Amino acid sequence: MKRRVLIYLKFSGLLILMVVLFAFASKRNEQRKINEVLIEFVEEQDPYVDEITVNKLLIQNQDRVTNVGKEILVLNTVEQKLDAHKMIEHSDVYLTVNGELRARIKQRTPIARVNAVTPFYVDVTGNTMPLSDSYSAHVPIVHNVSEREVIQVFPLLKKIQEDEFLKKHVVGVYLNVEGNYELELRVYSFKLVFGKIENLDNKIRNFKAFYQKALRDKSLEKYKKVSLQFSNQVVCTIK
Incomplete structure (x- = not known):
């Protein structure tokens, strides 16, 4: 009986530890800033839209995107902004674990x-x-x-x-x-x-x-x- 209680306590403690670590990692991830913006134009195309224009479209609330916390960056909204541009056919925006904001751009031809x-x-x-x-x-x-x-x-x-x-x-x-x-x-x-x-x-x-x-x-x-x-x-x- 005591052995079962001990196993139960160990399992409960491990579960609590995992929850605490997950919450800590999530909080830390939310507070981490985007430290770099990388823009990639897929396929070999002529530059009908440049990186400066794309970078402007990545800006939220008039602040530079490199200073925006991950928790307030809505990637779907950013993609919609890019896709609405008349020179862009499709975009894919995502964040890396290193705090990089990456945007893959397919231009219209x-x-x-x-x-x-x-x-x-x-x-x-x-x-x-x-x-x-x-x-x-x-x-x-x-x-x-x-x-x-x-x-x-x-x-x-x-x-x-x-x-x-x-x-x-x-x-x-x-x-x-x-x-x-x-x-x-x-x-x-x-x-x-x-x-x-x-x-x-x-x-x-x-x-x-x-x-x-x-x-x-x-x-x-x-x-x-x-x-x-x-x-x-x-x-x-x-x-």
Whole structure:
């Protein structure tokens, strides 16, 4: 009987000790300040938003985040602030046991710039985003297209962004008065009439075949207009 009482007392004492240690550690953790802020941009992206901007978004109650106790730092709120920024696609904010506040930032990716009264980017999801104060994206410029027409031209912009050949050669997209899209090429001066946003894969395949043949024949400079708008053919106009 005495042995059972002794075991019970030892177990109770150990439990009390664990509770005290946990409470002490929690209190100490609450009082510990954040001693460093580390910002990481995931993937290799151009700097459309910089560390200074992110650091400002990490500030709470107008105090520097490095002086804020862990107990008053609400990480979900901080993430929501970052995710609401027009240049940020996703963020992940967390604290380390060493008192470091870490923020992993995934930026939005622009694939075209629309030359409107107030210029803007179109991102990889088809949504619009403002221009960056930190960096100017090297993407095709879209002319004569309004914000509401972005959804119409987006499939073509996405194809240009995904296709290495088009990405290398196409620097501009223009909607002409006839409602057809024209592509401006980086090197060659001929007008490339793409037509309506339809049969994209077929038109791109036809253009690549034409380009390779004309390149071998050294005839690319002879044309003033190349049209892809007709089914299964490339119609060329000589200068």
